[in-house]
Amino acid sequence: MKLVKESFGPSYKEVEIGNIAILAKDKPLRLDCGRDISSFPLAYQTYGKLNTDKSNALLLCHGLTGDQYVAGIHPVTGKPGWWESLVGPGKIFDTNLYFIICSNVLGGCLGSFGPKSINPETGQPYNLDFPVITIADMVRAQKLLMDDLGVEQIFAIIGGSMGGMLTLEWAAKYPDMVYAAVPIATSARHTAQNIAFHEIGRQAIMADPDWCKGSYINENKFPAKGLAVARMTAHVTYLSENALHRKFGRQLQDRKAVSYGFEADFQVESYLRHQGYSFVERFDPNAYLYITRAMDYFDLAAEYDGVLANAFVGSKTNFCLISFTSDWLFPTIEAKNITYALNGSAAKVSFVEVTTDKGHDAFLLDEPEFIATIGGFISGVAKQRGLL
C-alpha cells in the first residue's frame, strides 16, 4: 500500500490515491482485444480485516462513474463514498465482520490503469492508444487483485448497474471463487437503447473541439462542455419520470415567472447543468469513452454460445437479483431474464423487484426495501457460511 499522486480533472490538480496494486508483474494479462498488459496499476480501498480463514472478503463493484471510494471521504470531491450508508461498523456491509474491497475498474480514472496513464514507451498519456477493455477484462484485473490480496474465495460480490455486470461476469468465469453474488439493477447484455444513450454521450464528448481527438492532455485542453452534456444525458436515464416530477415538477429556479430566454428557468434545468458541470471536476473524458464502450460490448450469453444459462452451469454460487420497478434503463425484465437463466442452470437464486419511484439510481439511494433485501440476503448467506 502506498500513497501516490495523480493528475486529475480539467484543472489537472493532483490528488492522493489510497492503495494501488501493481498487477501482472510476472505474467502479462491478455485482454479480449488481443493486447497484453503487464505491471499495471489497479487502485482500490479496503475496509475491515481479512479473517484468518480468509472467508469474509466482500467485493463491491462500482457503476460507470463510480470508483473505489465506496465509503470514507472521496479525495477529489470531498464527499462521502457512494455506499457510505451501507459500509461501516454495524452497517449492512459490517466492517467488523467483513473485509470489504472496492477497486477502481481497469480503464478507470482514479489511480487504475486507464487512458490517461503514461505510456512508458512515449512518456505521454496513452489516450486513444489505450486498449479497448471489456467487462471481462475488468474482472480479470480484479481477479489478479484478489490474488495479490491473498483472497482465494470471495464471500460475496455485490454491484449495481455496471457493477452488476462485473458481478455476473465474476460468477460466470470464476464460479468457485464466488460464494454469493448480488447483481443489482443490471443486465446480462447492453440493449440497443442502452448503447444508443452511451453513443450520444460519446458523440457529445468527441464533438467538443477541446477533446482534440483524444489528446486533450497533451494539448493542455479539456472537453468539459462535451463531457457535461454526456453526463446530463446519462443522468436523466438514471432517474424515473416520477422522481423528476416529485423533485422538480415544473417549478422555476429562483424566479417567479419564466424569463422568456434560455437561462435555467426550471429547477430541473438548473439541476442538470449542475450535475453535468460538477461531474467534469472528477472524471476523465477518455475514461468515459472506454468504460461506456466496455458496457456496450457486454453480452454474457454471447460468450456461451448465445445461451445465458450455459454461463452458470454447475454454479454453487448463491444469487440474489434485485431490480427496481421504476428503472427504465435496466428494467425488471433484464433481472428476470438472468433469473430464468439461473433457474435453467439449476443455480440457487432469489429475485426481488423493489417497488420504488426512484429509477435506476435507487441502488445508490436510501431505499428501505432495497436495503432490507440486500441486508437480509447477506446476513442469510453469512450465517450459512459460518460468518455470523
Add this chain to the structure above:
Amino acid sequence: MKLVKESFGPSYKEVEIGNIAILAKDKPLRLDCGRDISSFPLAYQTYGKLNTDKSNALLLCHGLTGDQYVAGIHPVTGKPGWWESLVGPGKIFDTNLYFIICSNVLGGCLGSFGPKSINPETGQPYNLDFPVITIADMVRAQKLLMDDLGVEQIFAIIGGSMGGMLTLEWAAKYPDMVYAAVPIATSARHTAQNIAFHEIGRQAIMADPDWCKGSYINENKFPAKGLAVARMTAHVTYLSENALHRKFGRQLQDRKAVSYGFEADFQVESYLRHQGYSFVERFDPNAYLYITRAMDYFDLAAEYDGVLANAFVGSKTNFCLISFTSDWLFPTIEAKNITYALNGSAAKVSFVEVTTDKGHDAFLLDEPEFIATIGGFISGVAKQRGLL
C-alpha cells in the same frame, strides 16, 4: 401565394418555399413575452379546395422538427411529406373532400418568421434577439393565417406531439372555431423529464463553439455537431426500447466482430449518427432552441388558474385523444389527464390508446390501429358536419 427563396442549412443553400402569408399587417401581434411583431411571414402549404360554405378546412399541426410539407416533395430533403400516407385523394385526409392547411410554426425555419429572419433594423439575422415564443403565440399566428385564408371555422385540427399541444391550445382559446380536435401523443404540459431532454439538446447546441453565442450565420459557421447530438438525444426518446431492439438489437454494422474501437460497431450507433447528421441539413440550430423552449413553457392549465378543465368550459368541440402504449415521452397518462379534464368540463371526448411498440414516433408511421382510429373519427364527425 408566391415563391421565395431562403438561405437554409449548414451550406446556406437556397430553397424554394411554397406559400408565405404576411400577417399582422394592420395591427401588431402581441406575444406572451410582451413584444409585438407585425408584417411577419408565415409559410404554409394547402391541399384540396375550400368549399363554398367554408366548412371543410382541416388544419394539420406539425411536431418539433416538422414543417408545412405534410404531403408532397419536401424542398430541402427531396423526401415525401411527414403524413404523405394520410393526405391525398381518397386517403384519410381526403384532398377531394377537405381543404387541408399546414403551416410552418412561428419560430420555425422553413419560411416562417424565426430566429434566422432578417431584422430590418439591423439588416442582420435576429438570432437570439428573436423573441421567445410560446405555443399560444404559434396558435395566434395560425389564427391570423386562418383569417388571411378566409377560414372562419376549422372542421378539424389534428396534430401529434407539439402539434397536439397546438391542437389543445386552439381548442382552448378559439373553441367556436374548432369543430373537431385530435391531439395525438401529446400532453397539456411539458413534464420535468421532457424539459430535461430538451435542455440536454440545447446544451449540446450551445456547447458547440460554432454556435457562436447564436450568431453563427453572421460568422459563417454552423454548429452541426452540437445540433446532431441534440437530434440524437431527441431521436432516442421518440422510439421505444422494443422498437430499437426489434430494429437493431445488438447487431453489428458492416462487420462480423466488434472493432475494439470507437467506430459505429453497432447498427444502432450507425443509425443514430445518420439521424443526427442528416438532420443538420434541414434544420436551423437557433430554431431548435426556440421551438424546444416553446414546448417547455407549455402548461395549458397554468393559463386557467391551474385547473385544466377550465380551459374547455362550454366547449362544443368534438375531441378524440390518441396515445400509444409504448410512448414513454408522452405516455398514456398524459392523454388520460386531458380526457379527465374534458370530462370535467362536459366536453364531447373519445380517447383511444393504440397498442404498438413503435414509441412516440408511431404517429408518423404506418400504424394500422392508429390510422383506423383517426380515420373513423374524422369520417364520423364529417358525417355529423354534413361533409360526407
